[in-house]
Amino acid sequence: MxxxxxxxxxxxxxxxxxxxxxxxxxTKAGFIHQEMAGVYTYLPLGxxxxxxxxxxxxxxxxxxxxxxxxxxxxxxxxPWKKTGRFNSFDVLFKLKGAAGADxxxxxxxxxxxxxxxxxxxxxxxxxxxxxxxxxxxxRNEPRAKAGILRGxxxxxxxxxxxxxxxxxxxxxxxxxxxxxxxxxxxxELPVVKTKASGGTFSDLSEEFQTITPSGEDIVLVxxxxxxxxxxxxxxxxxxxxCGGSLKEEKAIEVGNIFPxxxxxxxxxxxxxxxxxxxxxxxxxxxxxxxxxxxxxxMVEVFHDDKGIIWPESVAPxxxxxxxxxxxxxxEYKLFLAxxxxxxxxxxxxxxxGEKFADADLIGIPYRVVVSKKTQDKLxxxxxxxxxxxxxxxxxxxxxxKS
RNA sequence: CGGGGUGUAGUUCAUCGGUAGAACGCUCGGUUUGGGACCGAGAAGCAGGAGGUUCAAUUCCUCUCACCCCGACCA
Numbered sequence: 294m295x296x297x298x299x300x301x302x303x304x305x306x307x308x309x310x311x312x313x314x315x316x317x318x319x320t321k322a323g324f325i326h327q328e329m330a331g332v333y334t335y336l337p338l339g340x341x342x343x344x345x346x347x348x349x350x351x352x353x354x355x356x357x358x359x360x361x362x363x364x365x366x367x368x369x370x371x372p373w374k375k376t377g378r379f380n381s382f383d384v385l386f387k388l389k390g391a392a393g394a395d396x397x398x399x400x401x402x403x404x405x406x407x408x409x410x411x412x413x414x415x416x417x418x419x420x421x422x423x424x425x426x427x428x429x430x431x432r433n434e435p436r437a438k439a440g441i442l443r444g445x446x447x448x449x450x451x452x453x454x455x456x457x458x459x460x461x462x463x464x465x466x467x468x469x470x471x472x473x474x475x476x477x478x479x480x481e482l483p484v485v486k487t488k489a490s491g492g493t494f495s496d497l498s499e500e501f502q503t504i505t506p507s508g509e510d511i512v513l514v515x516x517x518x519x520x521x522x523x524x525x526x527x528x529x530x531x532x533x534x535c536g537g538s539l540k541e542e543k544a545i546e547v548g549n550i551f552p553x554x555x556x557x558x559x560x561x562x563x564x565x566x567x568x569x570x571x572x573x574x575x576x577x578x579x580x581x582x583x584x585x586x587x588x589x590x591m592v593e594v595f596h597d598d599k600g601i602i603w604p605e606s607v608a609p610x611x612x613x614x615x616x617x618x619x620x621x622x623x624e625y626k627l628f629l630a631x632x633x634x635x636x637x638x639x640x641x642x643x644x645x646g647e648k649f650a651d652a653d654l655i656g657i658p659y660r661v662v663v664s665k666k667t668q669d670k671l672x673x674x675x676x677x678x679x680x681x682x683x684x685x686x687x688x689x690x691x692x693x694k695s
Numbered sequence: 696c697g698g699g700g701u702g703u704a705g706u707u708c709a710u711c712g713g714u715a716g717a718a719c720g721c722u723c724g725g726u727u728u729g730g731g732a733c734c735g736a737g738a739a740g741c742a743g744g745a746g747g748u749u750c751a752a753u754u755c756c757u758c759u760c761a762c763c764c765c766g767a768c769c770a
Contacts, residue, residue, distance in 0.1 A: 302720095304706070306706060309702090310763055330762065384769070385770095641728095644727085647732085
């Protein structure tokens with residue numbers, strides 16, 4: 294992509310409403326635009342990042358048998374009344390249909406997927422089943438805040454698993470936990486698995502928390518064994534696992550996995566006929582991962598005073614090609630031909646300093662400068678490092694493909 | 696939802712009773728080109744909205760809306 298054609302360009306100052314770090318940097322760099330409290334447009338660069346995060350999540354969900362579908366964001370009110378959550382789910386967006394029917398904007402999808410499956414699941418042969426989606430969720434937060442960390446509309450992956458027994462559900466739960474670790478490893482985002490309450494879903498759950506000062510959760514991390522517990526469920530000063538001393542850390546919850554209660558399956562009569570001819574209730578689990586929140590958490594963790602420092606796994610482009618002295622077109626075409634994703638700053642009449650400042654702000658992992666000075670070499674600098682080096686195109690390609 | 700703060704040009708801010716100003720950005724012309732260049736010219740504003748006080752309101756008062764922060768809440 295040529296930067297001269299990219300919408301929009303960087304801003305020198307973030308709007309005064311952008312207070313949190315992720316909001317400021319993502320806005321200045323042109324990744325997001327706030328529409329109202331907790332609601333954002335994801336601009337082309339921002340959407341590319343969400344897409345890359347989503348792709349990694351998709352691959353790992355698929356690798357544990359997940360099948361992707363998309364359920365509606367607009368829900369009938371009836372199933373929500375059936376579970377009681379029409380009134381008990383305090384951040385539920387409610388609206389009216391044309392004929393006056395109660396409707397709901399989906400904050401989660403048990404009320405859709407259980408009735409759906411109850412139509413299709415008949416036999417133990419239909420199970421287990423793992424279905425997931427990546428979709429905008431809606432929660433009427435009394436106080437949306439911290440940029441895209443806590444929105445009223447946000448992109449989330451939700452996986453639902455359905456089993457013939459709790460044992461099978463528990464075994465799959467372990468697999469999902471492992472898949473989550475793989476996802477965050479590929480995203481290069483450090484997380485600690487944290488014991489937490491299950492809310493209305495289950496007695497206990499496990500959260501994936503990214504430790505950072507801007508987090509709004511407080512987790513107690515054991516200095517000895519590394520196990521962590523959300524402060525919401527313990528007053529203990531000692532680790533439940535090993536007795537070691539605990540340290541309080543602020544953290545952002547980027548994922549949460551629940552072994553579900555049977556309540557929803559019972560309400561919607563999600564049952565199957567087992568081998569013995571008996572009707573049995575399905576055992577389920579649900580597993581969330583905040584895609585847009587993860588993007589925000591990454592900015593909170595990966596930045597310096599000049600801008601964002603994206604991990605290679607999710608950067609909107611692999612290479613930020615800075616053309617000086619009107620050069621760079623040739624290299625841009627070569628990158629494209631080699632399957633490298635370049636963002637080419639082809640703008641004329643702009644000082645080098647301004648282009649460098651933009652490159653630092655946008656945070657693409659490799660900056661490649663082409664100018665009169667570089668001659669037949671390329672000047673390469675990693676965003677995360679200070680030093681530059683002059684290399685041939687060939688060795689740069691090797692660097693990028695390794 | 697309680698407490699606090701802020702709404703003025705696209706953006707950041709100034710003016711704080713006498714009818715609007717800068718910087719950045721933008722447009723045009725020219726000079727520049729390795730860390731947010733320079734000169735000149737220009738466009739750009741119902742001062743969030745409604746009401747009130749006043750000869751006069753962006754400025755003071757009331758209400759309202761929006762955003763931000765702290766707290767409560769957070770499947």
